Amino acid sequence: MARGDRASKDALFDGFATIAAALGAGRRAEIVEVLSQGERTVEEMAGEIGQSVANTSHHLRALARVGLVATRREGNRVHYRMASDRVTDAWLAIRALAAERLDTLDDLAEAYLGLRDDLDVVDSQDVQRRMADRDIVILDVRPSAEYRAGHIPGALSVPPDELHRLDQVLGQISPDAEIIAYCRGPYCVYADEAVRWLASRGRMARRLSEGMPEWRRAGGPVEV
Amino acid sequence: MARGDRASKDALFDGFATIAAALGAGRRAEIVEVLSQGERTVEEMAGEIGQSVANTSHHLRALARVGLVATRREGNRVHYRMASDRVTDAWLAIRALAAERLDTLDDLAEAYLGLRDDLDVVDSQDVQRRMADRDIVILDVRPSAEYRAGHIPGALSVPPDELHRLDQVLGQISPDAEIIAYCRGPYCVYADEAVRWLASRGRMARRLSEGMPEWRRAGGPVEV
DNA sequence: AGACCATTCAAGTAGACGTTTGAATGGTCG
């Protein structure tokens, strides 16, 4: 096998391809999206992606086999987590690429998220610029474990299964304040629901265009 | 199908996954690596990746089907090119991820490239900082079509199949100058050969750690 | 030690994918 050999070149690129292929199955893509929010046990993950525990374990191990996720044992539970920030980088690059180039994606996104024309959106730069102001309130609409793992400084936690508690939270917020809700990312429904509920109450509410992983990756401040 | 529906969520992530899967086959990964240097006809690409024209066409169309590559007709030849810079972004992210996390990759790379311990390496920042100096000479060791499609300003073109011409080129270079060679990227053998040849002639020669796509992506100046 | 639980393994099925081979298409040029 000489240097620059065809067979070993093919093998090398098969190696690169195994990484892409690991992200190339829908359920594993969902897993990666969830894990970019924080670690999960097998059972929790199975619930998140709506699959059997056996199949979820199978996929998690497939990701572990190529080094994309790492494990941690606690009691008799195994916690899976991202092995590196670069996994999130690659996943976001793939997702952005799909959004830009795959022409069926808009339809798929609309089928899942519904039409979003009624939702006002604000981007991360805007929020970061206005964070010092007193007239905006940031709402973290993710499960509380994810809020605890890191959130935008000063954000209030309103978990998605406790959206009805928004009533109480509203009492603490000045009617003049603009409310900005965020959740897991652009393909997450939680913030949409919060914004719609708030808008129906006559509040000025907008959705942050991106979620925690994107915020963190862009160098936004994070509080734990 | 309610908003936030399980089936449509799965379909959406299957959509994302088709993009990753498109990069998840070794031969297609090679195609993407080559196309990030510039457009190719089907036949040229078949030669680059060592596959039959039929199979190459098949893979190119698979990439086109998900929007990653675009085509252009000229005479009776079809030229394929990257559909967007984001394809290169995603590919580089995948490749970097594989390099960091896939523990078999070092062996695969060594099998293809050989041991590189004898090669001195310099990174893009260093080169960019020293480009104004007179004491470095940059060598572009890629096929001339790729050089023409864009190269580091001031670089001399020495195509890989004309490495024997280095003798003449050397005559024009002061013996004190440091020579820096680059080619397609970190997994490309061309620059290695040039550096070894130059080193054997007693020249101070180093290899740029990255290639044209990475240089361009990092915002380095490009001349056409 | 024994019961219990989360996780993993193993076997099996249906479907998708990469590659080859040989024929068909759709364009150019004499």
Place this chain on the structure above:
DNA sequence: CGACCATTCAAACGTCTACTTGAATGGTCT
């Protein structure tokens, strides 16, 4: 028009993959 050429299609092969089911492993807690 007809010969020619690059490219694409279609069929077929073996291989791999996702998911299901049911059993086995390897921990923890009483």
